Every structure is written in C-alpha cells, then in structure tokens.
Amino acid sequence: MSEKTLTRMDLSEAVFREVGLSRNESAQLVESMLEHMSDALVRGEQVKISSFGTFSVREKSARIGRNPKTGEEVPIQPRRVLTFRPSHLMKDRVADGNKK
Numbered sequence: 569m570s571e572k573t574l575t576r577m578d579l580s581e582a583v584f585r586e587v588g589l590s591r592n593e594s595a596q597l598v599e600s601m602l603e604h605m606s607d608a609l610v611r612g613e614q615v616k617i618s619s620f621g622t623f624s625v626r627e628k629s630a631r632i633g634r635n636p637k638t639g640e641e642v643p644i645q646p647r648r649v650l651t652f653r654p655s656h657l658m659k660d661r662v663a664d665g666n667k668k
Contacts, residue, residue, distance in 0.1 A: 576602070609650065621654040 576598055583594035605615045605623065615623040625648050633644045654662070 619655055619657045621652055621658055623650065623652050625649070626651050 576595075580591065580595040580598045583589060583597055584591050587594070589597065608615050609623060609625055612625050617623075628647050628649055630646045631644050633642050634640070635642055
C-alpha cells in the first residue's frame with residue numbers, strides 16, 4: 569500500500585497543468601471548490617460527484633458505549649458524522665488497481 573497522500577497543493581498543480589490557469593488561480597479554484605463542498609455538508613446537504621461518490625452527513629443518536637479496558641459503561645453524546653459512499657465506477661476502478 570502506498571504511503572503517498574494527495575494534498576491541496578497536488579490538486580492545484582494538476583489544475584495548473586491540465587487546465588492552464590496560473591498557479592495562483594488554480595490554488596484559488598481548488599480552495600473555492602473545497603469550501604463549497606464543506607459549506608454544503610455543514611448545511612446537511614449531500615455532495616455528489618459523478619463517477620466518484622457521495623459525501624453526506626449522518627446524525628448519530630446518543631448511546632451507551634463501553635470502555636474496552638475497564639468494561640465501564642460510558643455515555644456517548646449525539647453527533648454528526650461525515651460519510652462517503654463511492655460510486656460503482658470508483659469501486660471497480662479501485663478493484664482493478666489491485667489486480668496490477
């Protein structure tokens with residue numbers, strides 16, 4: 569498994585090379601896109617990217633958890649969690665990558 573991480577800088581560099589915007593404009597475009605996605609998720613909306621997947625926010629209710637070391641019951645507060653569901657095309661592409 570590769571330890572490489574795709575960063576905002578990598579994305580803006582790819583936009584710079586592929587689209588031809590300046591490096592500064594490319595970085596602003598990536599930042600703007602990520603900000604729009606984040607804002608939509610904060611509002612509880614889904615973010616669907618065709619052939620990639622869907623980001624959504626799920627409400628988790630309060631429950632009783634257990635400390636694995638002591639076995640002590642601990643209340644877990646209700647919270648919102650971010651989930652990602654990959655598209656079938658993305659699942660297939662990742663699976664095909666394992667065959668190489």
